Amino acid sequence: MELTTVDLSVFALYVVTLFTIAMLVSREKAGHTKDANDYFLAGNTLPWWAIGASLIAANISAEQIIGMSGSGYQIGLAIASYEWMAAITLIIVGKYFLPIFLKKKIYTMPQFLEYRFDGRVRLTMAIFWLGVYVFVNLTSVLWLGALAVNTMAGVDMFYAMLFLCLFSIAYSLYGGLKAVAFTDIIQVVLLIFGGLFLTFTTLSMLGDGEGVISGLNNLMTRAPEKFDMILAPDHPHYVDLPGLSVLVGGMWVMNLSYWGFNQYIIQRTLAAKSLREGQKGIAFAAFLKLLMPIIVVLPGIAAYLLLPGLERPDRAYPELMLLMPQGIRGLIFAAVIAAIVSSVASMTNSIATIFTMDIYNKLGNKQHDPAHLVKVGRLVSLLSLVIALVTAKPLLGNFDQAFQYIQEFTGFFTPGIVVLFLLGMFWNKTTANGGLAAALGSAVLSFGFKLWWPQLPFMDRVGLVFILCGLLAILVSLVEQNKVQPKAIELADVNFVTSKGYNIAGVAVALILIAEYSAWW
Known part of the structure; x- marks a missing residue:
């Protein structure tokens, strides 16, 4: 047992506080029964600060904290492109995608696809997302989270995963998205404070008693190869992050898919009080994303010097946690668990939303009672956790860098998804068959390139498949009908005008990104 009594007391206080707040925000007014809108979209009551915090809490989980730190240990700062490029992607999502989604008043991404195309597209994508969320996202969060619990507390991996499942159920199953979103405020504060403390402490260890800045300079001097943002073709990890593709290629496709069309992320913005409130929440999340590499990547690079020769890179962050002082170690442990259970709760809620609203509610002609x-x-939330609990070890037990595994696997499908949504929203001649051709063609083309062109970096493959899927969708649509579709989005009816504050935030994010890439090129 690596955690002391003080550490466990700090952690226990966090658990009790989180559960209490979840129960308070989940309470309904006398005489009101929680319906589908309350449970899946928090009754459309989320303010901007809850949206922004919940976006980050849902995103930053074990796959980022543990997995991305492991990639920082192995690759270096270049892996931070996933975080920094996400910031500008969020600004784009808030300006161009969110107005359309809120205009349609949707619950889920598959539901939007039926509004724009037809029921076949909705059902196909609903089944696809359920599979990915359960067998890729949920399993990875549970496995990597259990790795941290195992390292810190010596708990068996299976029982650690079981604990994470039960913890997430305890505070989120009754209250739904509202309980998840409002408790995410605590999760994010804890994550940022605990993460920054660990980063500053590890850098101080490298500073030989002369402070954080000295430690950072020492790290950059002794491991300069870890601070290349754009990897050269001869870099040993070029295949993971192929040069300029992180700026102008497949990285955009990956980020647009994740932040714009991913149910368990975008669901928070669909629950906003208003469009303006949702956009403010997205801008808040964008600035938090700029901070994340300091919390999740930099410690991994520091561990390269502090903990050389680790058997598995994904053990970098858990091992660093053991170097923290008593009490603070418990706080950082709570921060990691906070991030994990928040993502688990978010994923299970989104899995439940998609299955219930896109599959179960469409069966037969019966109008289901909202309480039912x-x-x-x-x-469904419970069932998804049971499945993920059983399959996590067989799927992820043999991977050294789980974060890279997740990115490559999802990269088989994301090009077609992005084409499906972009053309569906912004090209009024896109047919349902054209959209399906892109979605299904993405998997076929990606697997084909993986087999016959294995040396092609997966991010370049994502960009290439995106272009081919776009051409395929356009070709099918033109050959099939070549006319404006009856379900096309009337863009003239959508308000794309953003506030002055949002525009300033977008410019600020862009300038910060330019400065970061200029400094670390």
């Missing part, structure tokens, strides 16, 4: 749909959603 909430019960189905809770049952």
Whole structure:
């Protein structure tokens, strides 16, 4: 047992506080029964600060903290492109995608696809997302989270995963998205404070008693190869992050898919009080994303010097946690668990939303009672956790860098998804068959390139498949009908004008990114 009594007391206080707040925000007014909108979209009551915090809490989980730190240990600062490029992607999502989604008043991404195309597209994508969320996202969060618990507390991996499942159920199953989103405020504060403390402490260790700045300079001097943002073709990890593709290639496709069309991320913005409130929340999240590499990547690079020769890179962050002082170690442990259970709760809620609203609610002609749909959603949440618990070790137990595995696997499908949504929203001649051709063609083309052109970096493959899927969708649509579709989005009816504050935030994010890439080129 690596955690002391003080550490466990700090952690226990966090658990009790989180559970208490979740129960308070989940309470309903006398006489009101929680319906589907309350459970899956928090009754459209989320303010901007809850949206922004919840976006980050859902995103930053074990796959980022543990997995990305492991990639920082192995590759270096270049892996931070996933975080920094996400900031500008969020600004784009808030300006051009969110107005369309809120105009349609949707619950899920598959639901939007039926509004724009037809039921076949909705069902196909609903089944696809359920598979990815359960067998890729949920399993990875549980496995990597259990790795941290195992390292810190010596708990068996299976029981650690079971603990994470039960913890997430305890505070989120009853209250739904509202409980998740409002408790995410605590999660993010804890994550940022604990993460920054660990980063500053590890850098101070490298500073030989002369402070954080000295430690950073020492790290850059002794491991300069870890601070290349744009990797050269002869770099040993070029295949993971192929040069300029992180700026002008496949990285954009990956980020647009994740932040714009990913149910368990975008669901927070769909629950906003208003469009303006949702956009403010997205801008808040964009600035937090700029901070994340300091919390999740820099410690991994520091561990390269502090903990050389680790058997597995993904053990870098958990091992660093053991170097923290008593009490603070418990706080950082709570921060990591906070990030993990928040993502688990977010994923299970989104899995429940998609299954309930896109599959179960569409079966037969019966109009289901709203309270019944909430019960189905809770049952599906439980079932998804059981499946992920059983399959996590077989799927992820043999990977050294789980974060890279997740990116490559999802990269088989994301090009077609992005084409499907972009053309669906912004080209009124896109047909349902054209969209399906892009979505299904993405998997076929990606697997084909993987087999016959294995040396092609996966991010370049994502960019290439995106272009081919776009051409395929356009060709099918033109050959099939070549006319404006009856379900096309009327862009003239959508308000794309953003506030002055949002525009300033967008410019600020862009300038910060330019400065960061200029400094670390």
